[in-house]
Amino acid sequence: xxxxxxxxxxxxxxxxxxxxxxxxxxxxxxxxxxxxxxxxxxxxxxxxxxxxxxxxxxxxxxxxxxxxxxxxxxxxxxxxxxxxxxxxxxxxxxxxxxxxxxxxxxxxxxxxxxxxxxxxxxxxxxxxxxxxxxxxxxxxxxxxxxxxxxxxxxxxxxxxxxxxxxxxxxxxxxxxxxxxxxxxxxxxxxxxxxxxxxxxxxxxxxxxxxxxxxxxxxxxxxxxxxxxxxxxxxxxxxxxxxxxxxxxxxxxxxxxxxxxxxxxxxxxxxxxxxxxxxxxxxxxxxxxxxxxxxxxxxxxxxxxx
Ligand SMILES: Nc1ncnc2c1ncn2[C@@H]1O[C@H](COP(=O)(O)OP(=O)(O)OP(=O)(O)O)[C@@H](O)[C@H]1O
Numbered sequence: 001x002x003x004x005x006x007x008x009x010x011x012x013x014x015x016x017x018x019x020x021x022x023x024x025x026x027x028x029x030x031x032x033x034x035x036x037x038x039x040x041x042x043x044x045x046x047x048x049x050x051x052x053x054x055x056x057x058x059x060x061x062x063x064x065x066x067x068x069x070x071x072x073x074x075x076x077x078x079x080x081x082x083x084x085x086x087x088x089x090x091x092x093x094x095x096x097x098x099x100x101x102x103x104x105x106x107x108x109x110x111x112x113x114x115x116x117x118x119x120x121x122x123x124x125x126x127x128x129x130x131x132x133x134x135x136x137x138x139x140x141x142x143x144x145x146x147x148x149x150x151x152x153x154x155x156x157x158x159x160x161x162x163x164x165x166x167x168x169x170x171x172x173x174x175x176x177x178x179x180x181x182x183x184x185x186x187x188x189x190x191x192x193x194x195x196x197x198x199x200x201x202x203x204x205x206x207x208x209x210x211x212x213x214x215x216x217x218x219x220x221x222x223x224x225x226x227x228x229x230x231x232x233x234x235x236x237x238x239x240x241x242x243x244x245x246x247x248x249x250x251x252x253x254x255x256x257x258x259x260x261x262x263x264x265x266x267x268x269x270x271x272x273x274x275x276x277x278x279x280x281x282x283x284x285x286x287x288x289x290x291x292x293x294x295x296x297x298x299x300x301x302x303x304x305x
Contacts, residue, residue, distance in 0.1 A: 001025055001179055002047055002148060007056035009042050009203075016042040018203040019056070024181045024196075026147070029174045031194030031211070032183040035293050039203040040183040041079070044150050048077055060148050072101040072144030078137035078151045086126030090117055090136050093125060094143060101144055111139040116165070130157030138166070148179040155189055167193045187289035201293040215285045225256045227264055228277035238267055252276070 002024040009017040017039040024030045034040050045051040047058040049066030057064065060075055084093055094108045112118045115135040120128070125136065134157050141149055151170070155163050170193055174180045181198075184190055190197065190211065197214050199207040207214055229235055232254055236246045244259040256264065261280040268275045 001061055002150075002181060003057075003059045003062075004043065004047065005057045005059075007043065007046060007058055008054045009039075009046060009051060010054040015054075015203050017046070017053075020200065020203070020205055021056075022198045022205060022208045024179055024198070026179040027174055027177050028195040029170045029180045029182060029193055030196045030198060031190035032181050032198050032200075033187060033190055033289065034183075034185065034200040034206075036185055037202075038185075038200045038293075040185075040200065041152055042203075043200075044077070044079060044152055044181075044183065047150065048075065048079070050079075072097065072103065072140075072146060074144070074146055075148045075150065076141030076144060076146040077149070078134070078141045078154055080137075080152070082133060084125045084133065084136065086124065088125055089122050090125060090128075090139070091121040093136065094139060097140060098143060103144055107143060107145070111142045114142060114169075115139040131159060131162055134158055135162070138169070146178075149173060150181045150183075152183045153185070154182060155184070163189075187286045191285050199289070199292065206292050211285070214288060223257065223260065223280050225259065225261045225264060225280045226277065227254045227256060227275065228252050229254075229268070229273055229275050231273035234271070234273060235264070235267065238271065239264070 004020055004022050007017055007020045008015060020039075020043060032040050032043075042051060046053050047060065047065065049064060059065075065071070065075055088096075090112065091108060094111065095105060098105065098108050109118070112121050115138050117132065117135050117139060120132065125133065128136065134154060138151070138154065141151065154166055158166060170180050170182055182190070182194065194211055196210050197207060198205070199214070226249070227235065230252055232248065232252050236248070236254055239246050239256055239259060242259065242263075245257045247255045249255045261278050264278060265275070
């Protein structure tokens with residue numbers, strides 16, 4: 001279990017992480033979502049004791065991680081896939097880590113097999129593609145067979161087969177009862193992998209809930225109904241008086257939020273006006289995420305804050 005409590009990190013005037021509190025439980029994959037610069041990497045580094053918090057605490061199974069010996073047995077993490085000496089082979093890199101953590105050589109072979117790098121074990125990491133480096137980073141995280149695992153943007157550089165493999169791997173690790181935290185800036189990556197979500201923006205917590213609850217929140221709030229009617233003005237007045245939001249979208253066409261297609265059908269029946277089209281569309285999980293984080297994205301095309 002990972003517990004983050006009132007965690008903050010300030011760089012100069014900027015809070016990279018601001019009073020974050022959340023819990024990551026064992027047995028499920030938890031997605032750690034936020035736009036670029038939201039503070040995901042900084043939070044993960046603080047959980048691992050690599051960055052010192054300005055205030056607050058982060059514990060792994062009840063204790064700050066820095067206090068652990070033979071760390072790879074407790075927490076496995078993929079943070080930066082480029083963080084490997086380019087002159088070393090994959091096997092040498094893992095063997096050195098295994099030795100300092102009291103892990104046998106057999107385990108090195110096992111994890112290389114598991115991540116699909118057995119045939120590249122003796123090659124220099126400097127010649128690896130980004131996807132191969134990610135696989136090596138995942139092998140490193142798995143090396144100590146730890147109960148808690150963290151992966152920062154793990155699908156970067158993986159091909160479609162690699163993405164499917166990594167999703168299956170995360171689900172299997174969680175099914176074994178481990179705590180699995182996976183960061184991403186893309187909702188679509190989490191939709192099929194995670195059961196729970198911790199969503200942050202500009203260092204602050206936006207949501208901590210199941211993927212299903214997060215999706216429902218978007219759907220309830222944001223079902224768009226498209227109506228085509230020659231009585232668009234009358235209908236718009238009626239809908240607005242009921243509190244719905246109405247936007248004209250071309251001749252005779254309205255896009256309505258805050259009500260249902262059923263209700264619009266009833267109004268048409270009661271007030272006797274013709275409907276030529278009536279269709280509702282639910283916001284996708286991606287849209288729910290975009291809406292919730294829109295005003296908290298640090299970097300957007302053409303502007304900075
Ligand atoms: N060492 C540092 N010095 C100054 N500012 C930093 C430092 N590290 C991170 N930041 C700032 O903290 C904020 C959060 O960065 P962080 O890398 O944690 O975000 P992230 O959610 O992981 O983003 P991304 O998806 O782009 O990797 C950003 O504004 C970043 O510029």
